[in-house]
Amino acid sequence: MDIQREIFSQIYNQNIDKIYRFIFLKVNSQPIAEDLASETFLRGWETFKQDQNRIENPPAFLYQIARNLITDYYRERGKTQIISADCAPIIDPDSDLEKKAFLDSDLETIKTALAGLKEDYSQALVWRYIEDLPISEIAKMTNKSEGAVRVLLHRALKTLKEKV
Amino acid sequence: MTKISENELILKLKEFRKIKPREEWVILTRNEILGKKESAFSPFPFFSFFQHKPAFAMVLSLIILIGLFGFTQSSLPGDILYSLKRAGEQGQAFLVSDKEEARYDLEIVGKRLDDLTRITQTKSAKKLATAINELQASVSKAAGSLAKTEATNNPEKIKELVLEVKRLEEKTDAVKSLGIEIGQDEQLNNALSYLVDCQIRDLENKTLTDEQKAVLIQVKEDYQAGNYSQAMEKILLLNQK
Numbered sequence: 502m503d504i505q506r507e508i509f510s511q512i513y514n515q516n517i518d519k520i521y522r523f524i525f526l527k528v529n530s531q532p533i534a535e536d537l538a539s540e541t542f543l544r545g546w547e548t549f550k551q552d553q554n555r556i557e558n559p560p561a562f563l564y565q566i567a568r569n570l571i572t573d574y575y576r577e578r579g580k581t582q583i584i585s586a587d588c589a590p591i592i593d594p595d596s597d598l599e600k601k602a603f604l605d606s607d608l609e610t611i612k613t614a615l616a617g618l619k620e621d622y623s624q625a626l627v628w629r630y631i632e633d634l635p636i637s638e639i640a641k642m643t644n645k646s647e648g649a650v651r652v653l654l655h656r657a658l659k660t661l662k663e664k665v
Numbered sequence: 666m667t668k669i670s671e672n673e674l675i676l677k678l679k680e681f682r683k684i685k686p687r688e689e690w691v692i693l694t695r696n697e698i699l700g701k702k703e704s705a706f707s708p709f710p711f712f713s714f715f716q717h718k719p720a721f722a723m724v725l726s727l728i729i730l731i732g733l734f735g736f737t738q739s740s741l742p743g744d745i746l747y748s749l750k751r752a753g754e755q756g757q758a759f760l761v762s763d764k765e766e767a768r769y770d771l772e773i774v775g776k777r778l779d780d781l782t783r784i785t786q787t788k789s790a791k792k793l794a795t796a797i798n799e800l801q802a803s804v805s806k807a808a809g810s811l812a813k814t815e816a817t818n819n820p821e822k823i824k825e826l827v828l829e830v831k832r833l834e835e836k837t838d839a840v841k842s843l844g845i846e847i848g849q850d851e852q853l854n855n856a857l858s859y860l861v862d863c864q865i866r867d868l869e870n871k872t873l874t875d876e877q878k879a880v881l882i883q884v885k886e887d888y889q890a891g892n893y894s895q896a897m898e899k900i901l902l903l904n905q906k
Binding site: 521543634661 | 695
């Protein structure tokens with residue numbers, strides 16, 4: 502059990518930032534992202550404890566739980582996206598306030614557009630350009646060919662560009 | 666928002682990498698889910714007898730520690746003192762900077778491979794199973810550290826990682842030659858793949874000479890073929906040119 506705990510602790514350390522970021526970009530609220538992220542890992546740990554061999558790809562498994570929780574969250578709250586006043590600031594080292602305000606507003610626009618994309622598209626964009634996963638890894642996680650993933654990314658980027 | 670190109674959009678998406686959870690929340694959540702680790706072994710069971718003579722207790726504790734340290738270094742997975750050895754390694758890990766974490770974790774994988782080699786000679790099936798579990802845990806940790814390593818053009822850092830990976834490959838071959846099948850770790854391969862992919866994309870954005878471009882093509886071929894350590898060696902050469 503100690504070894505299991507240690508292994509899952511490593512899985513947690515490796516994936517907590519990514520899962521939190523993935524959820525935050527969908528729900529746009531720090532407290533909700535924290536709730537859903539901790540629920541994701543709690544469910545992950547419960548499954549892992551029972552049979553860790555069932556989980557072949559921990560990140561993919563955790564992303565799946567996160568996606569399901571986000572779906573449930575929206576089903577309960579309706580389709581209205583809640584914009585929280587205390588959402589996590591995007592850290593910008595640039596001290597020029599005017600430039601910072603302009604950049605932040607650009608990023609807010611992109612964040613809103615990203616959250617509004619269909620799931621396949623937003624997921625692919627997050628994995629590829631934010632989490633820097635290679636195409637091969639995304640292909641494995643989505644059970645698609647690498648060619649199909651490239652096409653998906655191209656379409657997702659085009660759609661996002663149209664929305665902003 | 667003014668019209669934006671795809672490349673500009675990608676650059677802006679990358680800005681979202683700065684979104685991170687609160688550190689205190691991360692620690693709290695981990696403790697809540699996994700529970701705080703409690704030490705089941707106290708190296709100082711008789712300490713209470715010396716609470717009135719603290720100086721003596723400290724000297725005695727120091728002597729016990731030094732003695733134990735010598736014994737723990739040679740302990741193997743499954744031995745009573747092995748948990749102390751691991752505690753010592755974890756203590757050292759706290760002192761390692763973020764930049765050195767990946768290299769340190771790869772060193773630990775090397776130590777687990779050494780443990781596995783020694784256990785094979787004892788022919789203890791129970792210890793072998795424990796040693797393999799320990800190895801897998803250390804590989805998983807190293808894979809995580811490698812994945813967190815920021816893409817860097819620091820040739821020294823890349824060189825250290827390449828050398829560690831090569832040492833591990835040699836030790837793995839030695840273990841396999843003893844008849845132990847430890848398999849290829851997908852997480853570590855994924856982490857190495859990610860590191861190489863970062864380096865390739867970094868190099869694609871640079872101005873390269875014809876000679877460097879030719880080497881980059883070879884790096885991509887190695888990457889496609891899954892020969893990540895060879896790809897990293899060539900990247901190292903490219904960064905030195």
